[in-house]
Amino acid sequence: MLQAVQKVVILFFGLLLLSTNLFSKPLFSDEQLSKLANSSQWRRLLHFKNGESEIDDKRFFFSKEGKRNPKSELKAFISKLASDRSNDENSTLCYYPSRSTWILQQLPQLKKSIFIPQCKKLKKEIKEIGAKKITIILASAHMNSPASAFGHTFLRIDNNSNTPLLSYAVNYAAQTNEDNGFIYAYQGLFGGYEGRYSITPYYKKLKEYSDLEQRDIWEYTLDLTQEEIDRLVLHILEIRHFYADYFFLAENCSYNLLWLIEVAKKKSNLVKEFNYKAIPIDTLRAIENENLIKESIYRPSKRKEILAISHPIEHNPLALTFAKSNEYNLSLIKELNTKEKIASLELATEMLKIKRSNNEIPKKEYLSNFLKILKMRSTLGKKDKEKIAQPASPQEGHLSAKTTFSFLTDKRVQLRTKVSYHDIYDNDNGYIPGAYISFFDTAIEAEKNNLKLEEINLLEIKSYAIQDTIFKPISWEVSLGGKRVFNDELYSYLKAGAGVTLGRDTFYGYTTLTPTIYYKKNSYHSIALNSGILYNPSKDLKFGLTASKEWFSKSQEIKSLEPFFTYSFNQKSAINLKYSYKNIDKVEEKTTLLSWFWYY
Secondary structure (H helix, E strand, O other), X not given: OHHHHHHHHXXXXXXXXXXXXXXXXXXXXXXXXXXXXXXXXXXXXXXXXXXXXXXXXXXXXXXXXXXXXXXXXXXXXXXXXXXXOOOOOOOHHHHOHHHHHHHHHHOHHHHHOOOOOOOHHHHHHHHHHOOOEEEEEEEOOOOOOHHHOOOEEEEEEEOOOOOHHHOEEEEEEEOOOOOOHHHHHHHHHOOOEEEEEEXXXXXXXXXHHHHHOOOOEEEEEEOOOHHHHHHHHHHHHHHOOOEEEEOOXXXXXXXXXXXXXXXXXXXXXXXXXXXXXXXXXXXXXHHHHOOOEEEEEEEOOHHHHHHHHHHHHOOOHHHHHHHHOOOOOHHHHOOOOHHHHHHHHHHHHHHHHHHHHOOOOOHHHHHHHHHHHHHHHOOOOXXXXXXXXXXXXXXXXXXXXXXXXXXXXOOOEEEEEEOEEEOOOOOOOOOOOOEXXXXXXXXEEEEOOEEEEEEXXXXXXXXXXXXXXXXXXXXXXXXXEEEEOHHHOEEEEEEEEEEEEEXXXXXXXXXXXXXXXXXXXXXXXXXXXXXXXXXXXXXXXEEEEEEEEEEEOOOOEEEEEEEEEEEEEEOOEEEEEEEEEEEEOOEEXXXXXXXXXXXX
């Protein structure tokens, strides 16, 4: 017993002497620690910006002042490294590999004074990932999900260029199962969710975004050396343990990927550009502007692949009935030519997979029908794969924030501005046709030296999802804000509705029915029938015609008609000409507006 006590005492004083010696030696002088603490790389490792770390998890810091004091955090971290004698995966060096590696590179003498654990689990994970290449993935907007209205970006870590599906995906997302768009928007706007990094097999992420959510995928390989790739992987393996408050417009999925790239590429300077909003396409442009992209690949969504398969039979009711039925009666297609039979069978296969993934049919029935279809298909030989036209790259579209300067025929002038993103008057080039979302869209008018707030739309989403022979999505719209209605007075309002959109990507028409609640001292209820035709013949030109009729509970009506066209000069500039007719409770207002759109 006495010997055990003696050993504990000796170990205690040994550790005390070691920690004292560490900070008494010249190489750990206060000047040197200050230099390291103020280095850009240490601040990146802490996600330090505007005077504090953006990590909100207290477990991330070793100093009570660490969130706002990089030097205090550095001292505390070195002290912890020096005193930690544990040899498990929760040891400082194993659990915090990114910061530990950097500190030991800056202070190599420290290696002689600290205990180096084996970190078997960490080493095994690094070996399994086997990072050789980093690719940033952009999944296009998902029209029926408010949480994905801007699209989504994540990273792919490749260990073999020939087998990308065996790679790993690095994702940053809000931790929530919330399906209510309003609750998600509110919580997301004000940091109500925890944001976390995660590492998952890439094929699962691809299935989630491309197959199940019917989203196009764009892949951009980053120009990184092996040393930079290793640095990025170490930081992911550390930062995944901690959370930061998630903000839908600012500190979101795309923004937080920039920290990983900055840690890897020391000379990059990406994060500082984004203070108030970070739209996925904007962060991608920032990466491209720093010449960090080597190549890009486009992968069409499963929806587009299915539509390409169905092209030869899109006007054949019997073939479509066979492909979408549950019986798969082969006699329905026996009179078709070989090309049509192949299309019918391949479409049936894809529809069967969708039904199984949605748990619409039991596994036994799925396998029976699947084998029956494949057996018939095997007798028809090979065919060339249907080509899918590649849309314009997302980087080609207009920039996401917009200010509008308008001149009205009655000598009024209007200034309108919005934080983001894409509205019905903008050309769809580089964007999803029919997907419109705007935040904080505010209009101020000037007339005879008088200013007035014309309207403010806090949130406006219009999802005109085009129906086709296979997929029948419901179009919907929702908006919240304030606008002038009766007697030119400002009313707050909340609108939500649904409808149908038909056509194709460049030419489509929609109809929606939208109940609305207005409020000014008292509440007013209405329901409106909205319709429109939109034509985008080229990347520079767009025509539109919108109309609506709104019925109020007190026998009042509002009618409107609005033809317009927009011509884009480039990503930053466009002109718009619009004629606006309104009849508000039998009071007519006719106006022509000539507008200049400035995107930034």
